[in-house]
Amino acid sequence: MFDILSFTIFCAVSAIAYYFVIRDRNQRVYELAAKLPGHDKFTLLQSFLLILKTPRKDYISKVLGYMRNEYPVTKIWLFNNLLVLTKDADFINKVFNMHQTYNKPDIFYKGFMTSKGLITLAGSEHKRHRKVLNKAFTSKMMQRLPEIFDEKAKKIIGNLCEVEDRGEFELLNYIGPFSLETFGKSNLNYEIDYHRSEILDAYDRYSSVAVDYLPYSMMSISKNLITPTKLGQRIQDVFQKFDNYFDNVIKSNNQNNNNNMLESTAIDILLDPKNEFTEEEIKDELIMMLLGAFETSTRIISMTLMMLGMHKDIQHKLIKEIEEVYNLEDTNAKFSADFLQKFPYLEMVIKETMRLFAVVPLVARETSEEVDINGFLIPKNTTILISIYAMQRDEKYWGSDAHLFKPERLENGMEFPHAWAPFTGGSRICIGYRYAMMAMKVFLINFFRTYTVNCSQKFEDIESEMTMTLNFLTGYKVSIHKNQ
Numbered sequence: 001m002f003d004i005l006s007f008t009i010f011c012a013v014s015a016i017a018y019y020f021v022i023r024d025r026n027q028r029v030y031e032l033a034a035k036l037p038g039h040d041k042f043t044l045l046q047s048f049l050l051i052l053k054t055p056r057k058d059y060i061s062k063v064l065g066y067m068r069n070e071y072p073v074t075k076i077w078l079f080n081n082l083l084v085l086t087k088d089a090d091f092i093n094k095v096f097n098m099h100q101t102y103n104k105p106d107i108f109y110k111g112f113m114t115s116k117g118l119i120t121l122a123g124s125e126h127k128r129h130r131k132v133l134n135k136a137f138t139s140k141m142m143q144r145l146p147e148i149f150d151e152k153a154k155k156i157i158g159n160l161c162e163v164e165d166r167g168e169f170e171l172l173n174y175i176g177p178f179s180l181e182t183f184g185k186s187n188l189n190y191e192i193d194y195h196r197s198e199i200l201d202a203y204d205r206y207s208s209v210a211v212d213y214l215p216y217s218m219m220s221i222s223k224n225l226i227t228p229t230k231l232g233q234r235i236q237d238v239f240q241k242f243d244n245y246f247d248n249v250i251k252s253n254n255q256n257n258n259n260n261m262l263e264s265t266a267i268d269i270l271l272d273p274k275n276e277f278t279e280e281e282i283k284d285e286l287i288m289m290l291l292g293a294f295e296t297s298t299r300i301i302s303m304t305l306m307m308l309g310m311h312k313d314i315q316h317k318l319i320k321e322i323e324e325v326y327n328l329e330d331t332n333a334k335f336s337a338d339f340l341q342k343f344p345y346l347e348m349v350i351k352e353t354m355r356l357f358a359v360v361p362l363v364a365r366e367t368s369e370e371v372d373i374n375g376f377l378i379p380k381n382t383t384i385l386i387s388i389y390a391m392q393r394d395e396k397y398w399g400s401d402a403h404l405f406k407p408e409r410l411e412n413g414m415e416f417p418h419a420w421a422p423f424t425g426g427s428r429i430c431i432g433y434r435y436a437m438m439a440m441k442v443f444l445i446n447f448f449r450t451y452t453v454n455c456s457q458k459f460e461d462i463e464s465e466m467t468m469t470l471n472f473l474t475g476y477k478v479s480i481h482k483n484q
């Protein structure tokens with residue numbers, strides 16, 4: 001009897017304490033949120049309607065549509081979550097560099113459906129993985145890459161003869177193999193044949209399932225809860241495919257194990273028992289790297305070629321730069337990091353493409369405690385949504401021609417360097433940013449030593465969509481012609 005009474009009292013006291021803690025915590029959130037510019041609390045119904053009525057591919061543009069130009073930050077509410085939208089370079093730079101905004105919010109990153117890889121990991125676990133994996137991307141490791149990129153670029157450029165002088169073709173069919181095969185060789189010690197590889201099928205299925213799962217992740221519905229549904233089955237199938245594929249990659253690496261290796265690629269590091277990665281962590285990291293590397297590089301190379309096909313004067317200037325370097329150098333000179341420094345205009349062209357078309361248009365962070373960022377007091381557990389796309393096209397930073405493709409604007413450096421962040425910044429900056437820049441340069445140098453490119457589409461007719469990545473709905477079509 002006494003026990004039941006104590007238990008009841010204990011429950012009642014706990015419930016009251018819990019109520020006051022939650023109320024006080026929410027009170028503080030509402031108090032601070034009230035001072036932030038933006039939109040008042042959406043009702044539950046409005047939040048549901050926003051998610052249910054918006055086509056999945058339009059989520060990101062819909063949410064960003066709430067951003068108010070006159071303020072550095074705009075608040076909106078989704079269910080009971082406070083979201084702060086921003087395209088302010090200074091604010092964003094602080095967010096990338098503060099320890100209070102290190103983690104990523106589940107509301108967007110659960111959509112990746114894996115939790116043990118760099119893109120989604122939080123706090124000390126992220127730091128541990130990142131510290132170890134950084135060793136695969138040191139300057140010394142980078143030195144071995146240009147040769148791999150060169151070999152693969154030459155192979156793909158050889159294949160392009162089947163489409164030269166034959167009208168327009170879809171670039172992704174040629175650039176995709178370059179990105180995927182270089183990824184396999186340099187990060188997995190594994191030769192991938194793009195046209196036969198099962199990884200491509202798994203990747204395509206993953207992308208489609210991720211878009212379908214996004215509304216559930218935004219409503220914080222775990223993927224375990226939807227396991228019995230058709231979508232749940234599709235998710236399981238995709239991960240089974242990744243699993244089988246990476247099992248083979250791991251087996252092949254274990255067979256060719258070279259314990260005396262002084263330098264280690266990403267997979268060597270992941271498989272090294274010293275680093276104590278679990279099997280699940282290894283596979284999640286491999287998936288994350290593939291997601292990070294493949295589509296991003298493929299799209300930026302393709303977008304760059306399209307831009308150059310539309311802007312002939314810029315293409316001629318670039319070809320001239322490449323010819324001049326080769327007139328001075330041994331034409332069989334091997335690619336190296338130093339050699340790639342000799343093409344400043346090429347770098348400007350790539351950077352301008354990445355500015356105009358932020359291939360990762362949106363990233364997010366979550367506050368782990370209440371924090372003052374540029375005079376705005378942001379409550380704990382707030383999601384900060386960072387529109388890289390809007391920042392990189394903002395006239396405030398790039399002038400009234402911000403919407404145009406003009407590499408020359410980068411000639412004397414950038415007036416607002418923080419307003420260019422296609423790889424983001426701070427300690428969670430893209431781990432492969434130097435790798436990506438090198439790969440893109442090596443491919444484009446090889447390409448323009450053999451071909452010129454033409455694109456009949458007009459710049460202003462490009463239509464794009466924003467999901468996790470930016471994609472041209474109008475395709476990536478160009479025609480190519482052998483240099484005279």
Ligand code: HEM
Nearest residue numbers: 118119292293296297360363422423424428430431432436
């Ligand atoms: C043009 C090419 C690329 C672009 C534009 C790009 C962009 C990005 C962006 C925006 C992020 C998110 C960072 C954040 O949330 O703050 C990211 C993260 C990441 N990227 Fe890339 N990326 C590219 C190529 C690559 C390549 C080639 C690799 C691997 C070889 C790679 C691997 C990763 C990984 C593992 C992360 C997670 C890093 C972390 O949170 O510690 N990316 N990338």
